[in-house]
Amino acid sequence: MKTLLLFLIFNYSKTWAKLYLDDKIKFPLDTDLYERVLDHQECNKQLGYIRRNDSLLMSRFLDAGMRVPRGILLGNLVDLGNYYQCLDIHESVKEMSIEGKYCMIKVPVNQNFKIDASFEKFKYNFDPGTLFLHAETIENLALECLQSIYNLFCFSNNQSSLLSNIQFNLALCVPKVCTTEETISGFLFNLTAIGFKYEDVYCRLPNDKPWAPVDYIAIIIFSLLGLLTLLSTSYEVYHNVICKKDPKRVNEILISFSALTNCRRLLDMNPNSDNISCLDGIRALAILWVVVGHVFYVIGHIPANPIYAVKWSQSYESIWITTASLTVDTFFFISGLLLVYITAKKLTGRELVKNLPFFYLNRLLRMFPVLAVVVLYEASLANRVADGPLWHRFMVDSTHKCRQFWWTTLLHLQNFINPEQVCVGVTWYLAIDVQLHILSPIVLFWVLGRSKTLAWSALIVALCASLAASTTYIFTSEPLKETSNYFVYYYVNILTRAPPFFVGLVYGYLLHLWRKRKARIHTILHRFITLFIISLFMLIMYCKFKGDLLDFQNKTLKSLFHSFLRPLWALSLGWIIFVCVNGYGGPINWFLSLNIWKIPARISYALYLIHMTLMMTVYSTSLQPVFFTVGSAMFDAFGFLWLSMFVAFFLTAFVDAPFAILFKKLFECVSKKKPRTNEKPRIAESNQNGTIPQVLHKRENLITKI
Structure with a gap:
């Protein structure tokens, strides 16, 4: 297993950009x-x-x-x-x-x-x-x-x-x-x-944006989505309000696009005992940190006072922004944790192998609708919503990338094929996440078995192999020695980003073992470890900041930081979740479990996909470079947070949630066998607990997990 995992990862890591755009051709413009x-x-x-x-x-x-x-x-x-x-x-x-x-x-x-x-x-x-x-x-x-x-x-x-x-x-x-x-x-x-x-x-020139076939396709598809939403909502209103029929007897497929039902479910604050409540706060804070970090990042491309911006970025005052990239590893970690935690409850190792096509299809279909809508929008109508002196540099370029390389994004291959010319730039994360899920059954087969010894052995071997492969690559890779290659050869490389995911697998199995009982930890011990973990968080952020300084030239330390800071971040985060789940979180668990985090967590996937597009749209209309100050950047950040959350909410309600219901019904139809009359209850129970990984049954898990 270890040899196969190393072979696959090294094979993937050696595949680099082979497709590039011709910068002289901007066919979104005439x-x-x-x-x-x-x-x-x-x-x-x-x-x-x-x-x-x-x-x-x-x-x-x-x-x-x-x-x-x-x-x-x-x-x-x-x-x-x-x-x-x-x-x-x-x-x-x-x-x-x-x-x-x-x-x-x-x-x-x-x-x-x-x-x-x-x-x-x-x-x-x-x-x-x-x-x-x-x-x-x-x-x-x-x-x-x-x-x-x-x-x-x-x-x-x-x-x-x-x-x-x-x-x-x-x-x-x-x-x-x-x-x-x-x-x-x-x-x-x-x-x-x-x-x-x-x-x-x-x-x-005026009117230099010619209409392309993709524009008409976008109008048709978005119009159909709007029509389906209108018809589905009208049906629910007619059934429940006008006819006053029993809401439980409504056809679930016919109301799948209903704005009333989907918005109501998104706004539902009732606790769910099956969910890890502290994950809502972690996921929400992580995505908010991503948005704020990207505001500073985009402003850094069009500053009216770049010298001040650089000096600020090299000062300790900027550490909370310059280390924001660590938060992406929060999502890799959560993805691995939930993969084991949810799947272990529903499947055995043999059932996983038997239903492997459904396992992969479930993962891909969950993410496809919103991703496809964002890709289609950026390839078409995004180029028409506004204009400005920087439009050619940012939005036209984004549209050009999506019209050329939309397929690599939908197939989650962009970090291999065109990492520097990605359609919807933030989707590099989705590509690595999907690729890690494709590899995960190699480990999950043993984790889902009856033997705890084999499960722990598989997890530890996979984690150690991932760390060893990543560290070896970072220390020996010649391209990584050049700063200009950092993004392609490190940041969007599955080999270097995999360790936090495997740390998540370990914690997911640990939480699964303690699912029905609480771990007993001595008060002094858990307080000491928690204080140590909080100190470790601060140390990780300091080392990340220090390693990214322009005058930091210690290559050995830089390689060590690249190798171990992100896995340590995931390790520390896992402890916080573990103590929160087992009742030792105290004020930390209270804060992370507040209802205020539920909605941002539920819409975090759509929020992640759309926020950069909105930022680039607004800043592309700037009539002059932006004078950078921390205060003005934060003012913009709060504005983009609300705007992005508003758009993400409706994307989730009108695109993600309806297709979740349809895919759920599809999986149920495919996985069901024709039952005998006296076997209905038993088969119904089987459908709930697992012939396939029915993450779709947990609506909150569907619409919140990135």
């Missing part, structure tokens, strides 16, 4: 349109008219376009002009239609310019001589580029020079028929004469 509208003769005619006869129109173009960024000393090298003002230019004069076109260009810093005297009168609009950075600013910005390669001003991957990594990103408003070169030469100065160098990034 890229041919930008070429079709160009007309050299018409451009000269329009520029000549504007320059000689219409100073107000010329001022509109210049005012909406290129200027020196404000806050250069704080590291701001981005000016986005005025996107809507530029695209709103539409003048008809002398048989000419003069319209605005918004473009972005990147300009190398500290160029040597030869300013012509005739240019002096235009300096109030744009003075290229001021595009200069001092050595200290360049050094600080280089650190920011190393930390966040996706930052707006970090365009080059050439590490030979600090200057090669840092460039200005400037907006330019030009007539639709002109190129940026023609407009700069016509409005401002002769490019060749003063030695001004730049490179085009992209241009935007």
Whole structure:
């Protein structure tokens, strides 16, 4: 078993990105349109008219376009002009239609310019001589580029020079028929004469988002979901309210899409003795930490004061944000724990092998509906809900990825095939979770058997093998020695993320053994261990923060941190759950079991999938880079929390919950044998307790577990 597990994991870990997007093709936009509208003769005619006869129109173009960024000393090298003002230019004069076109260009810093005297009168609009950075600013910005390669001003991957990594990103408003070169030469100065160098990034025009087949598919599918919800809700209202029939006699399939039933079940606060109540608090706090961490992460890509942002991220004040990635291992741990805890109650090892196709199908179908809806939305309508100067960089890019690689996300292969071009970026977690569940029967077969010795042996061997394989890989992998490879070769690698899942399997079996009785722990002992565990939490966060600092160069310690911090996090979390379940949690258990956590926990899956899409949508409409402060970021975080929870609630109620009922009925029909008359009670009991892992019978487990 150990050899097979190592073979599978090493085989998976060696499969890396083979599919990439062509950055020059953004087919969610009509890229041919930008070429079709160009007309050299018409451009000269329009520029000549504007320059000689219409100073107000010329001022509109210049005012909406290129200027020196404000806050250069704080590291701001981005000016986005005025996107809507530029695209709103539409003048008809002398048989000419003069319209605005918004473009972005990147300009190398500290160029040597030869300013012509005739240019002096235009300096109030744009003075290229001021595009200069001092050595200290360049050094600080280089650190920011190393930390966040996706930052707006970090365009080059050439590490030979600090200057090669840092460039200005400037907006330019030009007539639709002109190129940026023609407009700069016509409005401002002769490019060749003063030695001004730049490179085009992209241009935007009104109505440059052509309708694609996926847009029509999305409208049809979302309309059908809305129609089903309306019809199902109407049926329930007619049956229960108008006809006043017994609610228990209502057809469960016909009300599966009912908004009334699904919302009522989501809002139900009645305790369930079969559930581990403290998991609601842990799951809710973990997903809230994910959302807050991602707000700081996204703002870090568009900061107006990146130097301050980097300095803050390297200070101890940021430890609660920079260590937020640890919370993902909370979900890996919970996933492993619930897998054993739930399955052990329903199946034996032989029954698991016999029903292995249902075991896998159950897992995949549970996650598919909401995932498919989010993928479809991001591939289609997400590109149409808004617009802005950063739309091309974020939302168009996301739509492009989903139209190309939607299938890798739905098949949970994205961390192998296209880890750097993932459709719905946060789904890398789902891919690893599914892959771990595919491997889990190798261990579960022994865990579900009658022999506790074999069960513990299988769990310990699997955990040790996972830790040994992960540690060996981390210490010996050459690509991991380069910081730029961290995400692909470590963060989304099943080999390095598996240990917390196996720790969860161990705790799941431990809780299963103590399911019907409480463990007896001496008061002094459990208090001492709990205090030690809390101290260990703090130490883990400190080590994670310290290891991620830009000036931390101890590679051996970094490898140790990568190998053991996440399993230790899961180990510590498991103890907290164990004492809470056995009545020793005290105020910790009271806090984690509060009813306030139930709803966030139930919608956590949809919340996880949708929150980044909402953030990118909002920030893509920003008209200028965001000035980063902790207070403003937290203000945004609370706003995104409520917005994401609102959307996630309806996704869960109108998509996840209805399909859960349908899949439950499907499994029941497939798993049932045609009973004899006198065997009905016995077979009904069998369906409840397990010919397949009926996680779907526990509605709360279905709609809360990520």
